[in-house]
Amino acid sequence: MPELLAPAGSFACAEAAFSHGADAVYAGIGRFNLRAHSPNFTVEEFGELIDYANGIDKRVYGVLNIMPYDEMLESIENTLKQVAALGRKPSAFIISDPGVLLILKKNFGDDNIQFHLSTQNGCFNSASMKFWREQGISRVILPRELNLEQIRRLSSSGIMETEIFIHGAMCVSISGRCLLGTYYNKRHPNLGDCPQPCRFKYKIVPNDQTVNQQHDGFDAEEEADSGVYLLNSKDLCVIDILPDIIDSGAVSFKIEGRNKSAHYVASVVKVYRDAIDTYMANPQNYKIKDWWQKELDAIEHRPYTTGFYADDPIKQELFASKAHVGYRLVGIVKAIIDGNPVIDVKNTFSGMSINVLPVKRGQIPFELTFNVIREYDGADGNGTICDRARANRLVVLDGCNERLRVGDMLRVHK
Ligand code: SF4
Structure with a gap:
């Protein structure tokens, strides 16, 4: 294995x-x-x-x-x-x-x-x-x-x-054989300080003024409206x-x-x-x-x-290489009290349905429904019912349709 x-x-x-x-x-x-x-x-x-x-x-x-x-x-x-x-x-x-x-x-x-x-x-x-x-x-x-x-x-x-x-x-270069970051703003990839200029969306401006720019000699913007991911x-x-x-x-x-x-x-x-x-x-x-x-x-x-493994050196999608994310983590199960999960809330959430990434080996992600969100008040689990779980608090979910385990992660679709 x-x-x-x-x-x-x-x-x-x-x-x-x-x-x-x-x-x-x-x-x-x-x-x-x-x-x-x-x-x-x-x-x-x-x-x-x-x-x-x-x-x-x-x-x-x-x-x-x-x-x-x-x-x-x-x-x-x-x-x-x-x-x-x-x-x-x-x-x-x-x-x-x-x-x-x-x-x-x-x-x-x-x-x-x-x-x-x-x-x-x-x-x-x-x-x-x-x-x-x-x-x-x-x-x-x-x-x-x-x-x-x-x-x-x-x-x-x-x-x-x-x-x-x-x-x-x-890396678009061979890992560690790259000085782009050093040219861009004096940060050194081989010391773990790469600012990743290869990830930026570039707009090259054929304009004499560009050459005179003090900054770095070329006009480059991250996430500008126009431009392409030349190197990402x-x-x-x-x-x-x-x-x-x-x-x-x-x-x-x-x-x-x-x-x-x-x-x-x-x-x-x-x-x-x-x-x-x-x-x-x-x-x-x-x-x-x-x-x-x-x-x-x-x-x-x-x-x-699949990179170089399938003998297919990385191709680039010049207009679509920006990273995107589909889930936002909202909480992690910290304890189970009387069968109900206690959630360490990372980002505020409301509603009575949420996606779970379970820790149990072999168990696949699933949709969790529950009846009530309560503030966590210690051992007895009778905290005040609230309309949302607020970030950086502990809450208890009552009436879950599935059993949760400590370490399970709760996410919402972005
Ligand atoms: S600039 Fe990009 S290619 Fe160069 S070391 Fe950093 S991440 Fe890798």
């Missing part, structure tokens, strides 16, 4: 990933990873995440995959010393830079810890894999730019484990080719998205968990289920592609 590996930009995302079926999560420690603007984890929080995962028999991979400058090395070493002092460690560290690997080995070398090579490093061939194996790497996260036949060959080479991306955003890659989605993906021999399937919400993570994990389980249970009779496609269409995404 391949590992289903989910992004954990925050503790809430890790909880959502694990409760909806992820085997492992990857999480950034401080700012030394390629999602510097995710909440990420302090050293202490990272220790708590490891404890949480160990307690439910899941795995955590610590991400340290920036390409650091010399002046950052001391901070990285200090941070790693603090992680080592925690007395517990992640299942692996993910690195790109050989210098960071050296620092890690110095601080964790005797701990029998695993080191994974980030896709950021761009390890495209078996000779590179052999090189990295000699440096102590036990798993390579293969570039998204390989096709399935190439992945199959590398995975069956016996050199080391391979991991591949199965879902989420893609479609998002990866492999649900249509999952049997081929499983057949590739990769041991781990990674979902991109450490900047995404807990609801996004839960939703994507839920779909791929069910798809992988369904295939593994009966490969001959594998069929795509309607609700998988419906769920993946409803989460925030750009038009989907």
Whole structure:
């Protein structure tokens, strides 16, 4: 059974990933990873995440995959010393830079810890894999730019484990080999600070004045009325080719998205968990289920592609590449009291019908109806009836047509 590996930009995302079926999560420690603007984890929080995962028999991979400058090395070493002092460690560290690997080995070398090579490093061939194996790497996260036949060959080479991306955003450049953000406003993709100018809608103005603009030398607007998405890659989605993906021999399937919400993570994990389980249970009779496609269409995404896997390099829809989202998360079930769910309300909602993304493995999303919304007043469940559930409050739903479980997510269609 391949590992289903989910992004954990925050503790809430890790909880959502694990409760909806992820085997492992990857999480950034401080700012030394390629999602510097995710909440990420302090050293202490990272220790708590490891404890949480160990307690439910899941795995955590610590991400340290920036390409650091010399002046950052001391901070990285200090941070790693603090992680080592925690007395517990992640299942692996993910690195790109050989210098960071050296620092890690110095601080964790005797701990029998695993080191994974980030896709950021761009390890495209078996000779590179052999090189990295000699440096102590036990798993390579293969570039998204390989096709399935190439992945199959590398995975069956016996050199080391391979991991591949199965879902989420893609760079229009080779991952990590891009300086667009640096040109645009001096923010560095290889330090996790990409402002994603490739996602903007561009309007190129053939006008002499443009050349004289102090700002950046060309006229570019995000979300202007006119313009095209010149550079914005479609998002990866492999649900249509999952049997081929499983057949590739990769041991781990990674979902991109450490900047995404807990609801996004839960939703994507839920779909791929069910798809992988369904295939593994009966490969001959594998069929795509309607609700998988419906769920993946409803989460925030750009038009989907199978990317390079099917040897079909990303095509662009110049006029329609803006991400759209179909659901808005309104609450998460925090407890069940006398059979009624207590909801932690994230966004105000009213009405007596709502869609549920359930945590129970194998249970598909469904429409929930209920009779009454009550304010949560503690243990007895007799709080005042209200016409709406207000954001940042706890409410109880009386008279639900279905049983809910702790961790179930409530959404409304946008
Ligand atoms: S600008 Fe776009 S292509 Fe370049 S690193 Fe950022 S997300 Fe990737």
